[in-house]
Amino acid sequence: AEIRKLCRTVGVSKFEALTDIALLEHCVREELNATAPRYLAVLDPLKVTITNYPAEGVPELDAVNNPEDPSAGSRKLAFTRELYIEKSDFMLEPVKGYFRLAPGREVRLRYGYFIKCEEAVTDADGNVVELKCTFDPETRGGSAPDGRKVKGTIHWVSAETAIPAEVRLYDRLFTVEQPGADGADFLTQLNPGSVKIVEALIEPAPAGLPAGSSVQFERSGYYCVDPDSEPGRPVFNRTVTLKDSWGNKQGK
Numbered sequence: 291a292e293i294r295k296l297c298r299t300v301g302v303s304k305f306e307a308l309t310d311i312a313l314l315e316h317c318v319r320e321e322l323n324a325t326a327p328r329y330l331a332v333l334d335p336l337k338v339t340i341t342n343y344p345a346e347g348v349p350e351l352d353a354v355n356n357p358e359d360p361s362a363g364s365r366k367l368a369f370t371r372e373l374y375i376e377k378s379d380f381m382l383e384p385v386k387g388y389f390r391l392a393p394g395r396e397v398r399l400r401y402g403y404f405i406k407c408e409e410a411v412t413d414a415d416g417n418v419v420e421l422k423c424t425f426d427p428e429t430r431g432g433s434a435p436d437g438r439k440v441k442g443t444i445h446w447v448s449a450e451t452a453i454p455a456e457v458r459l460y461d462r463l464f465t466v467e468q469p470g471a472d473g474a475d476f477l478t479q480l481n482p483g484s485v486k487i488v489e490a491l492i493e494p495a496p497a498g499l500p501a502g503s504s505v506q507f508e509r510s511g512y513y514c515v516d517p518d519s520e521p522g523r524p525v526f527n528r529t530v531t532l533k534d535s536w537g538n539k540q541g542k
Contacts, residue, residue, distance in 0.1 A: 315530045318530050319530060326504045327356050327496075328354070328356055329495055329496045329508070330507070331447070331457070331491070331492040333457055334376055335377070335491050336376065336419075337372065337419065338372070338375055339423070341408065341424055343370070343425070351366065351402050351430075352366065370448040373449060375421075376445070379397075379444040380407070380410070382410055389442040390444055391444065393407050394408075397440055398440050400445045402430070403427065403432075404425065404426045405426075406423055406426075409422040444509075445508050445509050447491050448493070452493065453522070453524065454523065455523070455525065456518075456524075457488050457490040458485060461481060461483055492507070497522075499524075501516065501519060502514065512529045
């Protein structure tokens with residue numbers, strides 16, 4: 291479907307032309323935005339402990355599978371005492387314009403509650419290894435009865451139910467738009483960062499999907515289940531990011 295959309299967009303011409311791969315990625319994003327279910331995955335985990343988590347636990351949260359397709363329904367997410375968030379969603383000394391989690395600051399957890407960082411635990415080298423946070427049980431669903439606002443919404447997974455997964459972050463194979471142009475050796479233009487493999491944690495729902503299934507990991511990108519997946523050890527390949535991050539890299 292994505293290739294057909296690209297062909298319709300480019301059209302037919304008698305002239306030899308070069309089509310930017312960003313256009314193909316745009317077509318892929320449009321198609322998968324409409325069809326791919328959304329899930330939560332943390333690619334670079336940082337532990338969060340909810341210190342005021344109640345002894346009786348918290349009811350499961352409702353999460354929409356695809357806001358573009360109401361027929362896709364919803365699923366349940368476990369909100370537990372121990373969670374994981376992305377390391378990049380916390381900054382010990384936040385810079386101007388940073389609206390995610392920091393000491394003394396609140397953020398909204400996707401589909402969940404407001405949490406506030408009370409303490410950052412560091413190791414002997416000064417690296418942050420755990421956050422101790424409190425949550426406001428009155429903010430279930432993402433809004434506060436007293437009307438207070440937070441600017442940041444971050445994703446997360448439950449430490450109790452998360453599944454370990456191998457995630458292959460594919461990027462452009464070459465560092466230039468036209469490899470080999472003007473007599474250049476295309477082998478010298480290979481992108482050394484064209485693939486990066488990370489050990490991620492994902493919510494349980496996508497872990498059992500068959501090879502070839504497409505999903506969106508929220509705030510990250512679109513991914514496809516690889517045939518290398520095994521029970522309890524899924525493997526996902528990144529198809530495309532949510533935005534054209536490559537263009538920003540090239541601009542810099």
